[in-house]
Amino acid sequence: MSKKELKLGAFFMLPGHHVVAWRHPEAKAEHVLDFDFIKEQAMTAERGKFDMVFLADVLNAGATTSGFDQQCSVSFEPFTFLSSLAAVTKNIGLVGTVSTTYTEPFNVARQFASLDHLSKGRAGWNVVTSTGEETAHNFGQKETKHAERYERAEEFVDVAKKLWDSWEDDAICFNKETGQFADASKVHTINYEGKWLSVGGPLNIARPVQGHPVVVQAGSSEAGKELAAETAEVVFAAWQTLEDAQKFYRDLKGRMAKYGRNPDELKIMPGVYPIVGRTEEEAQLKRQQLLDLIPEAAGVARLSAQLGFDLSGYPVDGPLPELPNIEEVNGFKSRFQLVKEIADRENLTIRQLYQRIAGARGHREIIGTPEQIADQLQEWFENEAADGFNIMPPVFPTGLNDFVDLVIPELQKRGIFRTEYTGSTLRENLGLARPVNQFSKESVESK
Amino acid sequence: MSKKELKLGAFFMLPGHHVVAWRHPEAKAEHVLDFDFIKEQAMTAERGKFDMVFLADVLNAGATTSGFDQQCSVSFEPFTFLSSLAAVTKNIGLVGTVSTTYTEPFNVARQFASLDHLSKGRAGWNVVTSTGEETAHNFGQKETKHAERYERAEEFVDVAKKLWDSWEDDAICFNKETGQFADASKVHTINYEGKWLSVGGPLNIARPVQGHPVVVQAGSSEAGKELAAETAEVVFAAWQTLEDAQKFYRDLKGRMAKYGRNPDELKIMPGVYPIVGRTEEEAQLKRQQLLDLIPEAAGVARLSAQLGFDLSGYPVDGPLPELPNIEEVNGFKSRFQLVKEIADRENLTIRQLYQRIAGARGHREIIGTPEQIADQLQEWFENEAADGFNIMPPVFPTGLNDFVDLVIPELQKRGIFRTEYTGSTLRENLGLARPVNQFSKESVESK
Known part of the structure; x- marks a missing residue:
């Protein structure tokens, strides 16, 4: 590879990222839970040579909002x-959001290992913690504190890696003559005893093709940044301005040295919500069409959820009320801060603010021609603000088709995006090394 | 359908059901965790018009055995x-074994609902509880008692059904004009508070295509039979003789009336381990080849596991030692009893006994020509011993190919097995009704 290439994720949210994408003329009820439809989207993303499909997740229906x-x-x-x-699919990575708050590490490590084998090395795990009373209630629990959730998450990722390593790469000998299937000295119990978790092991599936599935994170709170610097290989983030993105990029990469890690071992990929037109006018028209879909109540609800503060009683064409101090927020701290900054900086009403964040959910909206969009992505990519982007189409299938058919060729023409997959695993395509097994003889001897 | 047809499951265990199938000349190391290989097997089973692929499961590697x-x-x-x-695949059902002991009902109900939507109505759940110290240790727990596991299982299935029903079939209105996506009056919290489980709901996925995925069970202990009579739609069982199978069949179907259920609402499908030859001699030769593969230690270990009693210290060509009373067994009670009965009835040594159960793991072994095998299946099917069978090929792919290419056509010729799929869901193919939603107005008013 002569020139550095950016990394791209296709953020799947059906029928689209816009808060009421389902109201768009293109959206169809039968697309919401239809395999044929998602198959078509995944094949489009693979045709576009995306590094990965990315799937967000929550553990509640939001019925109480x-x-x-x-x-x-x-x-x-x-x-x-x-x-x-x-x-x-054959080449595209498959990244799933899975919470560490209401799951068991043995089950989760095993499901990711299984996905990695099924896909021949294309699995990735977006590690999140779960907040909110509705979610807690779905698991018979009370909501846990931010710090506790992160402690458990840290132990959880540690346990998962040990379980993936519990079978060394050459543990299966399959020696038909001697009758030895596995070399038991290369299959390890982990006997983990933490503050939150206790797990024996070994796992009941061979080490993943990638060693470990790629570990992804999104949190950008202090605790989230430390955890990412220590363990993440890809970080999704939400930034509106080049300066903020650069600051985050330097901050996070700067924290890695103390964990013995090189900055290249972590790819920062901010979310981008693109509205692509063949002309600027077409792009603006598409944007207006999307804004017009938002019912007032849904817009206010979305904004309230982002802030963790119920705005439903306030005049929608007035300013934001006084909000709690960030230290008192027990939810998405970083998302809260980001939205509040936009409101303060641009002096927006509640309506203007929900229109501003409704589609992209706090991520960066880029509107324009393929060249204009490529310009903006390239600017961030070449100025230490991003190693790539997680693309969030407003509506499927068109939003994804537009990006693949119009923007990708422009990026390829500029030599900053692949024209063919070069690796056979997600890890290889992202340029990440395959982890050494912590239980292997070589690894233990070097300690 | 003019004549009653039997139901067939293809029990996938790779590389085969024989205890050391991996040593068979046909078995390949690369088949153990290879998607292309399992895809080929599933397509073969679908070509054979099987009702379902069935996957067993445990939550440990057996590293302590x-x-x-x-x-x-x-x-x-x-x-x-x-x-x-x-x-x-397009038509074949997809039945997975999932434990209720170390999982959360919200996660499990959701994963089955998701599988049911992805497959357009082909999901089934083999409900099991998990035993053993190695498994408990993988989840930071001590082993639980048989009765407690069953209590939790009963609550778990109840919660899962409520979660599946938490969205009524017509809850999604997708009304673009009014902006109403869902009719909130048709989306229900379940607020379940049991002895073991507490779950709020609703689920964050629409009601499964089948209403509920098909509920399958295997336990044949007293507690298992009661749970099956109340909730199961398919029961897998392990019986060696027509008389025992008939006794179980009558017993289980007889228990259903007190739960307001009709005997047809439950299909009993014993396991069958077929060794198919074009001639009797070929079948016997195949059988001997399989027996010769078993290393002594593996055979004794398998038998010990079945009995929940360590036989490794006893002379392998001597009789079984005195075993504990069944009331003291905290594992697979029914499997223990079954194996002990074979030993007593036929006066077998430890070696003879492990050779007898090694392949089929306590299930019924049928050896012979396609006609002979069809005769035996038909006998059980027509004499109230079975509604169908779960076929356990000794080695993949040949064992499955033999059954599909040689035995299925014989069953079809006799008019007791389908030549084409008639339903579009697993439930339809099995002849099971789609459950009424317990929260729907019609359902509530009829109470």
Whole structure:
């Protein structure tokens, strides 16, 4: 590779990222939970040579939030969704969001290992923690504190890596003559005893093709940044301005040295919500069409969710009320801060603010011709603000088609994006090394 | 359908059901965790018009059992495995074994619902509980008692059904004009509060295509039979003789009336381990080849596991030692009893006994020509011993190919097995009704 190339994720959210994408003329009810439709989208993303399909996730229907009935709150579960796509794609990575708060590490490590084998090395795990009372109640629990969730998450990722390593790469000998299937000295119990987790092991599946599935994170709170610097290989982030993105990029990469890691071992990929037109006018028209879809209640509900503060009683054409201090927020701290900054900086009303964040959910909206969009992506990519982007089409299939058919060729023409897949695993395509097994003789001796 | 047809499951265990199938000349190391291989097997089963692929599961590698290194103890995880197969098949059902002991009902109900949507109505759940210290240790727990596991299982299935029903079939209105995505009055919290489980709901996915995925069970202990009579739609069982199978069949179907159920609402499908030859001699030769593969230690370990009693210290060509009373067994009670009965009835040594159960793991072995095998299946089917069978090929791919190419045509010729799929869902193919939603107005008013 002569020139550095950016990395791209295709962020799947059906029928689209716009808050009421389902109201768009193109959206169809039968697309919401249809395998044939997601298969077509995954094949489009693979045709565009995306590094990965990325699937977000939550563990509740949002039934307790206002505006519930106006939003699409049903979706596929990540492991089942990505495994079905593994069967009908060849090269694209498959990244699923899975919470560490209400799951068991043995089950999660095993499901990712299984997905990695099924896909021949294309699995990735977006590690998240789960917030909110509705979610807690779905698991018979009370909501846990931010710090506790992160402690458990850190242990959880540690346990998962040990379980993936519990079978060394050459543990299966398959010696028919001697009758030895496995070399038991290369299969390890992990006997993990942490503050939150206790796990024996070994796992009941061979080490993943990639060693470990690619570990992805999105949190950009202090605790989130430390965890990412220590363990993440890809970070999704939400930034509106080049300066903020650069600051985050330097901050995060700067924290890695103390964990013995090189900055290249982590790819930062901010979210981008592109509205592509063949002309500027067409792009602006598409944008207006999207804004006009938003019912007031849904817009206010979305903004309230982003802030963790119920705005439903306030005049929609007035300013934001006084908000709690960030230290008191027990939800998405970084998302709260980001939205509040936009409001303060641009002096927006509640309506203007929800229109501003409704589609992209706090991510960066880029509107224009393929060249204009490529310019903006290139600017961030070449100025230490991003190693790539997670593309969030407003509406499927058109938003994805537009990006693949119009923007990707422009990026390829500029030599900053691949024209063919070069690796056979997600890890190889991202330029990430295959982890050494922590239990192997070589690894233990070097300690 | 003029004549009653039997139901068939294809029990996938790779590389085969024989205890050391991996040593068979046909078995290949690369088949153990290879998607292309399982895809080929699923397509073969679908070509044979099987009702379902069935996948067993355990939550441990068996690393603490003797003979561990001689057995294939790595395999795909059920949800990922079945979802990948959903993408490459059209008609065959996809039944996964999932434990209720170390999982959360919200996650499991959701994954089955997602699989059911992805496969357009072909999901089934073999409900099991998990035993053993190695498994408990993988989840930071001590082993639980048989009765407690069943209590939790009963609550778990109840919760899952409520979660599947939490979205009524017509809850999604997708009214673009009014902006109403869902009718909130048709989306229900379940607020379940049991002895073991507490779950709020609703689920974050629409009601499964089948209403509920098909509920399958295997337990044949007293507690298992009661649970099956109340909730199961398919029961897998292990019986050696027509008399025992008939007794079980009558017993189980007789228990259904007190739960307001009709005997037809439950299909009993015993396991069958077929060794098919074009001649009797060929079949016997295949059988001997399989027996010769078993290393002594692996055979004794398998038998010990079946009995929950370590036989490794006893002379292998001597009789079984005195075994504990069945009331003291905290594992697979029914399997223990079955094996003990074979030993007592036929006066077998430990070696003879492990050779007898090694392949079929306590299920019924049928050896012979396609006609002979069809005769035996038909006898059970027509004499109230079975509604169908779960076929356990000794080695893949040949064992499955033999059954599909030689035995299925014989069953079809006799008019007791389908020549084409008639339903579009697993439920329809099995002849099971789609459950009424317990929260729908019609359902509530009839109470």
